[in-house]
Amino acid sequence: MSKAIGDPAGPGADRKWSNNLRRGRVPGPRLPEQRVMDDDLGMSTRSVHSGTYIDPATGSVGTPIFTSSTYEFNEHTYGAFDQGHIRDVPIYGRYGTPNQWVVQEKVAALENAESAVAFASGMAAITTALLTLTNRGGHIVSSRDVYGGTYNLLREDMPQFGRDVTFTDPTDIREIEAAVRPETQVLFFETLTNPLLKSIPLPELGELARRENLLLVIDNTFLTPYCLRPLDLGAHVVIHSATKYLGGHSDLTAGVAAGSRKYMDRIWTELLKLGGSLDAFGCFLLERGLKTLxxxxxxxxxxxxxxxxxxxxxxxxxxxxxxxxxxxxxxxxxxxxxxxxxxxxxxxxxxxxxxxxxxxxxxxxxxxxxxxxxxxxxxxxxxxxxxxxxxxxxxxxxxxxxxxxxxxxxxxxxxxxxxxxxxxxxxx
CATH class of the missing domain: 3.90.1150.10 (Aspartate Aminotransferase, domain 1)
Structure with missing residues (x-):
């Protein structure tokens, strides 16, 4: 069987790998100039204001577009290299930019998450997250009803990467439970299916993930955080094709993943290798869309x-x-x-x-x-x-x-x- 990420986990109850990242982490990344809103504020208020970059030179109400591909080093940069938190300082466009941090902070606030990562497409978010949270010899339980691009990734490509996949009826918790194996690492489902709008048993999936020490990854594109926040019901990572409702104007291709800082840091390191980062103008369009979500x-x-x-x-x-x-x-x-x-x-x-x-x-x-x-x-x-x-x-x-x-x-x-x-x- 497979060795799970970061831990020589055994089968069944010995599978503790999903919670073994004990290093303390702060929310973010975020810059001092970004607005941080209280969690008890309403959805519209957080949509408009969370994460917005207040430019110290001009006081601009909207976030400027930072098109620079690289940033000058200073003592904070060298400290980040030395202490291993390079995700938190401006270094290089693929590593993170102020525009990425703005939309990531806004999505994290809306999903009740510690952190988020922005991608160049929804498929980039799904591919990067699933490759990060599984390893060779691992197993994914998913649905026959997932989005076509996701289905093709799971059916055609994941076996090439050494990940096995079982497709189930997403509405049948017994069938999903029966599909779990000792080497299972991730449950991946969509909150509402395309095109018949079937609903998954999300609380039961969260309980199954907790009981079996699995990671529950949920695509929340159809419902958005306005209707549902899967992290509140037991999910570990929530994904969106931000091309859809989050962007909202049919002028953007983007994706996001949100969850605890420990999982987002792992996904971010995979993003650096796969390269699906979102450019500054795409981030600007996504922030614009999120304000009116x-x-x-x-x-x-x-x-x-x-x-x-x-x-x-x-x-x-x-x-x-x-x-x-x-x-x-x-x-x-x-x-x-x-x-x-x-x-x-x-x-x-x-x-x-x-x-x-x-x-x-x-x-x-x-x-x-x-x-x-x-x-x-x-x-x-x-x-x-x-x-x-x-x-x-x-x-x-x-x-x-x-x-x-x-x-x-x-x-x-x-x-x-x-x-x-x-x-x-x-x-x-």
Whole structure:
């Protein structure tokens, strides 16, 4: 079996490696000029102010863009080299920049984390985190319903890196428990699945990770910290494709990971080798998006709830998948998502894929495009985009029926969206 990171761990109860980093760490990294907000402040207040860099020369309200690739050494720099905390001082662009530290501090504040790391994409965040938290001979338990890029990484590449992966039903805690082996190191799941919005048993996963000394890594892209903070329910690391809701304007590709400082330091050292760091302008765009996260999410959620209720009564729609509806098969999600369920709605059009294609052609407001979480509504069909690599039988095994439409609800006026979608549906 594998040797776990930093410890010659044995099977079962002897697997203590996930908590063996005992060196004291401070939150951050952060600069003295950055704002640190109290944890008891509201989500909007922290979204706007946490981590903001107050320029001592100009007093600028917004964080300046630091495009420098390197920084002059001083006594603090040499002290960092000597004491081994080079993540905390400006040295070199790939190591960390003021703009990276600003967005990392803001994400950490929103996720109730000690630290965060910014990446050039969500896939860079996932790949770096999983390679950091496992080693050759290790084992990952994940889901058959994960994002396509993640599924391909786990199925095709992780075995090449010497990591074995078991795919499970993400809603079945018994199946997940049965998949755990002595060499298991990480449980990796998404809070809501794409495109059917299945909910994972997150508290039970947290308990399983604690009991078996595993690391629980959660992709929280669909729900965002506005709706759910997985670290509060037992996760060790939370990941986002910041391209989506955190950026929020469909003009950025980025990713983030957040958690305790000890895990973020380990992930950061792997980032230095893999090279997926986020540039200064990308950080600027991400900070801009994060400032309005709470207010945007409130509108995304309100619009999605209204559209789900409307579609649920429409004669040309045979099924709607959304947590706000009474028939949602995973009602426990409401116990830990008091503020809402994000802006995703999936529904099945009567007449199958051919009818769904005609529906897309008749829409005038939502754009037919991939991705999600932007201020504009986006719509796509899983059968010819995200899940086109699967056979018809494989899609149906996942619950993806003909005519399934995935709608990322934007922040347009809900009445306009409902009218446009109604017109497109009734005109098929």
């Amino acid at each position: 709470a207010v945007r999410m409130r509108t995304h959620i309100e619009n999605a709830n209204l559209l789900a209720a409307f579609l649920n009564e429409h004669p040309r729609v045979t099924a709607v998948h959304h947590p706000s509806l009474s028939g949602y098969p995973y009602p426990r999600l409401r116990e830990w998502c008091a503020t809402g369920f994000g802006g995703m709605v999936s529904f099945e059009v009567e007449g199958g894929d051919e009818a769904a294609l005609k529906f897309l052609d008749r829409l005038t407001i939502p754009a037919v495009a991939t991705s999600l979480g932007g201020v504009e509504s986006l719509v796509s069909l899983p059968f010819n985009t995200s899940h086109s690599f699967l056979t018809v039988r494989q899609r149906r095994e996942l619950g993806i029926q003909p005519g399934l439409v995935r709608l990322s609800v934007g922040i347009e006026d809900s009445a306009d969206l409902i009218t446009d979608i109604d017109t497109a549906l009734t005109g098929i």
